[in-house]
Amino acid sequence: MATVNQNYLKLKAGYLFPEIGRRVRAYKQAHPEARIIRMGIGDVTQPLVPAVIEGMHRAVDQMSRQETFRGYDDSGIGYEFLRKVIAEHDYKPRGVDIDPDEIIISDGAKSDTANIQELFGPENVVAVADPVYPVYVDTSVMAGRTGPADEKGRYVGLVYMPATEANGFVPEPPECHVDLIYLCFPNNPTGAVATRGQLARWVEYAKAEEAVILFDAAYEAFIADHSIPHSIYEIPGAREVAIEFRSFSKTAGFTGVRCAFTVVPRALKIGDVELRSLWIRRQTTKFNGVSYITQVGAAAVYTPEGQAQIRRTIKIYMDNAARIRQKLGQLGYTVYGGIHAPYIWLKTPTGMGSWEFFDLLLERIQVVGTPGVGFGPMGEGFLRLTAFARPEDVDEALDRFARL
């Protein structure tokens, strides 16, 4: 008899966004004329920039001719033309020397942050922030690294690191030993960033505990202050203890195109096993790479035109974020984030619960956010607003907040 992976049955999965969808649909059914503004799900709204489109068109034409057609990418880790420009433009200017062969191209940071767990034994203890991007938690559950969830939705066996107003939403390393640490800066959902000093403490902890940091830098392009690290490898010693994940999804609007990459330095070893070799083995066995057309599009992001164009798009989102922060601040709300990240972490007024505030906004002003408690128990009392909405929708939503 076939049996199911019992770990999947522990998942409280798919609760947050389906529940938001259910409440929004119910409201719409009762009020068909309502114009609902969605500032909930973290998807981009601006189109791909012209440099990317031109690159992809060129690549499509190449695929149409015998002489320039491409099938499988034999390297298995992505085309060198893309890995080289990444090393050159994303790392070198920050003083980080990454070999293009330490960069492995993939279809998403979501899949990579999940799949990376395969490299580690089942007994590894995983630490995550609370609140957190749900992928790290759910994939730890699927991998069998946890027990069941308690009534608050916390899984036995995971180490939760509270990200609170008191610590500026940047948790301290835990008092106990852990083996794998998921960190995400700039952070989804809180919008917090970590300073060099804060990241250095994590690297120090990982060295002392012989732990591995899984650093999700999907939002690095939104960092507005040069002194804030864009990469964990800006911290001395990090290449011996950290894997870094990046994505073109938020940086260049690739959420529907799919292209990302993971950096596994050669210096990162457990005993004498190079994790880089294991990751390449994993990827080349289970994944046949990102399409040539997509990789040409991604490389076009690094041309001077591409850079100028994606900067303009990012500015649209960060201008949204600034207006949200400013207006809600004027209205007396406590707001966090939105300076180095496209997320605003809004404290609910008068100690209201996350879902209670969600319902109030839906009922009274037809604005949809994401209840903070959906990202973990410590998110209770907060609501996440994204700055990825269209500017006119942001302005309309802010006008409605003013009338609340």
Ligand SMILES: *Cc1c(COP(=O)(O)O)cnc(C)c1O
């Ligand atoms: C959006 C997002 C990603 C990007 O995922 P892709 O699979 O590359 O689209 C990664 N991490 C976090 C925290 C995100 O919010």
